[in-house]
Amino acid sequence: MLLEVKDLKVEFHTDKGVTKAVKGVSFGMNDGEILGIVGESGSGKSTLGMTLMGLLPGTASYTGQVLFDGADMAKMSFEELRQYKGDEISVVFQEPMTSLNPLIRVGKQVEEMLTLHVNDTQDDGRLHEKLTKAQRKERVLEMFRNVELPEPEVTYRKYPHELSGGQQQRVMIAMALMCSPRLLIADEPTTALDADVQDQILDLLKEINRKQGTAIALVSHDLRVIQRICQNVLVMYKGEIVERGTVDQIFNNPQDEYTKQLIDAIKQEPKQSDLDTADTALEVKDLTVFYQIKSEVLGQKPRKKIICENMNFEVRKGEILGLVGKSGSGKSTISRAILGLHKDYTGEIIHHTARPQMIFQDSSASLNPARKIGWILEEPLKNQAKYWQRQARAGAKNIPHIYTPEERKAKVLDMLRKVELPEEFVNRYPRELSGGQKQRVNIALALMSGSKFVIADEPVSSLDVTIQDQILKLLLNLQKDLGLSMLFISHDVNVVKRVCDRVIHLG
Amino acid sequence: MKYVLKKILTLIIALLLISIVVFLAFSVIPGDAAISKLGTEATPERIAELREMLGLDKPILERYFIWLGNAVQLDFGTSYQYNVSVNSLLGTRIINSSILSIISFIMVIVFSIPIGIFSAKRRSVPGRTAMTTITQITMGVPSFFLGVLITYLFSIILKMFRLGDFVSPADSFWGACAYLVFPAIAIALPKIAMTVKFLTTSIRAELHKDYVRTAYAKGHTKNGVLYGHVLKNSLVPVITFMGVIVAEIVAGSIIVEKVFSVPGVGTLLITAITNRDYPVVEAVVLLFAFLIIVINFIVDMIYKIVDPRVKI
DSSP states (O other): OOEEEEEEEEEEEETTEEEEEEEEEEEEEOTTOEEEEEOOTTSSHHHHHHHHHTOOOTTEEEEEEEEETTEEGGGOOHHHHHHHBTTTEEEEOSOHHHHSOTTSOHHHHHHHHIIIIITOOSOOSSOOOOOOHHHHHHHHHHHHHHTTOSSHHHHHTOOGGGSOHHHHHHHHHHHHHTTOOSEEEEESTTTTSOHHHHHHHHHHHHHHHHHHOOEEEEEESOHHHHHHHOSEEEEEETTEEEEEEEHHHHHHSOOSHHHHHHHHHHSOOOOOOOOOOOOEEEEEEEEEEEEEEOOSSTTOOOEEEEEEEEEEEEEETTOEEEEEOOTTSSHHHHHHHHHTSOOOEEEEEEESSSOOEEEOSOTTTTSOTTSOHHHHHHHHHHHHHHHHHHHHHTTOSOOOOOOOHHHHHHHHHHHHHHTTOOGGGGGOOGGGSOHHHHHHHHHHHHHHTOOSEEEEESTTTTSOHHHHHHHHHHHHHHHHHHOOEEEEEESOHHHHHHHOSEEEEOO | OHHHHHHHHHHHHHHHHHHHHHHHHHHHSSOOHHHHHHOTTSOHHHHHHHHHHHTTTSOHHHHHHHHHHHHHTTOOOBOTTTOSBHHHHHHHHHHHHHHHHHHHHHHHHHHHHHHHHHHHHOOSHHHHHHHHHHHHHHHHSOHHHHHHHHIIIIIIISOSSOTTOOOOTTTOHHHHHHHHHHHHHHHHHHHHHHHHHHHHHHHHHHHTSHHHHHHHHTTOOHHHHIIIIIHHHHHHHHHHHHHHHHHHHHHHHHHHHHHTTOOSHHHHHHHHHHTTOHHHHHHHHHHHHHHHHHHHHHHHHHHHHHOTTOOO
C-alpha cells in the first residue's frame, strides 16, 4: 500500500473557536491507483489533500496516522517532510494563474524542482545524480513536450501571464511531475478551466498515470470529472467519508442519501421546451460589439477590438435563452451591451419589456456587505418611489401608484417567499448567508423592480453541485410562475441543457 | 518610445505650470526684492531706482515672458541678493545637496530591506508589537528635530563632527561625505521606518498568495520560499513607494541642510524666499520639480523591468 490514512482528524483554531474540518477519516491508496475524492465546499476534501502534502496553515492541527510507504508523515518535522514534498508527493492546484510565481519565467519555476531535489545531497534512498544547467534545461524541455506544451523552447522563456489557463495548468503538471513523484494530488485541477480544456487536462492526467504509474488523488466537487478518470471514489460530506467504492458501484448503485443527491444533480434530463409564443422580450439585430483601444499618439484614431460580429437573435417572452461560449468569447460583454452598460456597439438592441435586470456569478460581491437583506431588497423600490415623486413634483402625468414604506416591506417579504427563503432573513447580513442563499437573494433583487426579463451571467458557476441543482430548479419555477424571460449565460453545457429552451453558441 | 515622448510632454507642461504658480505667488505676497535689499530706511526714490534696475517696474506678464525666454536657454537670471548669476550660485550647492540626498537614499535602501524582512518574520505578538512601536515612533519624529538630537549626540557629546565645519567636496570629497552622513541620518531615519512598515505589510500580504503554497509544495525551506519567491514580489510595490521616498528626501533636505549649516540648495532656497529673491526661488523650485518628475519616470522604467506584467 502506497498511502494509508488512519483515523485522521484535522481541526482549525480560529478566534471564533475550533472548526473540525476532517473528523476521523481512514482510507488507503495503492501504487498507480487513481482515487477520486468528491464532496462539496466545506466537506473537508481539500483539507484532506493539503494534509497529505503537509501544507496545512499554521492555525490547523491534526491527529491520526498518514503512512506514506510505511513512514508516518504525521510525526515528521518540517525538514523531514520537505524531502517528500515535490519529490515523492506532488500537487496541482485549482488556480494555475495564481499558483505560479508571476515574476519568474515558467521554465525556471519548473527547473527549480531539479535544483531542490535531484541536486539534493540528502540521502533519501533514491538514486540522484548532479545535473548541469544545460541538462536541467533539457529535462524541463522534455517534460514540456510530455505535457504537450506548444513550442517548449519558447514556452520555457514565458511568464505565467503570457500563457492560457490550460497551458498554465500544463506547466503546473510538468512541475509536479519533474521529480517523478509516486503520488500526485490534484486539487480541483480543472475547475477554473473551460470545458474542452478540462477534458484535455484530465486525459493528460490519465495518460501520465498509465505511462509512469503515478498514483493520483483527484479532489473535485464535480462527479463528471471523477467519473472520467478515476477507478475508486471516496464521497465526503461534512468532514466524513459517507461512501466509498469503485466508480461503477458509486454511480450505478449509490447507497448513501447524499451520494444519491450528487448523482441526481448531474443525471438531469435535458429540458423539453414546450414554448409556443411568438412575442419577443428582446430583439438583437446585426449587433457588433467592440472595445475602443485608445491610441498612444495624439490625433491617431482609436483602434477597435471586435468582440462579436453581426449577432442576430431574439429572446421570446417566457423563454430562457442560453448563451454558451468559452471564457473570452464575449458573453459578458454582450450582456453588458444589452443592459446599456457598454456603449461601443453598432446594430440594434430593441427592448419590448422594461429594461432587464442582472444576476451575477459572484453572489457575495454583488450584495452590499454593510446592509441587511431587507434593506438591500427594498432599495430598488425606494429608488423607484423617489423617481416618481420627483416626476410628480415636476408636474408629470400618468404617475403610477407609489408604494408606501409598509407596502414596500410587504413586497420584500413576498419576494423572499418566492425565492424560497424564510422571512426572518430581512434582518440578516449577507455574510450570514451561504453561497446558495445569497444567490437566491440576488435573484430576488433582480425581480424586485417588477422586471420580467433577467440576464443571468454564470449564476451557478461558483456553487456546489447540489446547490446548483436547487438554484436551477428555482429559476425554472420562476420562469413558469412569473412568466420570466431570461438570457442565461454560461460556459457549462450541462447546466445550459437543463434550463434553456434554446441555445446560441459563441465562437 | 511613445511613452517617452508623452512623459517629456508632461514634464514640459508641469514645469511651465509650476513656473507660473511661483511667479504669481511672488506677485501676490507683500514686499519685493528692492525693499528687502535696501531695508525699511531707504528713500522711495532709491527704491524706485533699484526696482527699475532689476526690472521690477515692468508689468508682471512682461516680466514672466522675459524670464521664460531666458529660462528656455537655461539662463535663470541674476540673483537680486548676491548679484551673481543664479547658475553659478546653484552650481556647487547642487553638488552638496545631491551628495546629501544620495547618501540618505542609500541609507534607506541598505537599512530598510533587511529590517523589513526581519520585521515581517516576527510571528509572536510581542515581537510584532515591538517592531510596530519602533517604526511608528521613528516615523513620527520630524527630520529637523532628529537633526537637533543628532547634532547634540554626535557633535556635542561624542565629538564626531563639528557643526558648521563643512568641507566642500571640491577640496575633499570624502571629507564632505563624512560630514553629510549626519544630516543624512536625520533625513533617512523616518523614511527608513516608513519603508520598513511598507515592506513588512507587503511581504505579509505576499505570504498568503497561492504561489507561496506552491513553493512550499515544491519542497522549499522557509527561507527558500522567502528569498526565492516572496521577496521579489513584495519589492514590486516598494519600487513605486521609492519614488515617493525620493521626493520626500529632496524636500526634507531643505530644512535639515539649514539645521546642519550645509551650503546646499535648501539653505539657498530658504534665504532666497525671505529676501524675495525670485530668480533663485524659480530656479530651485523648477529644479526640484524636474528632479521629482524624472525620478518618477525612472521608477516607472524599473517597474517595467522588474514586473513583466506591466505594459507601458
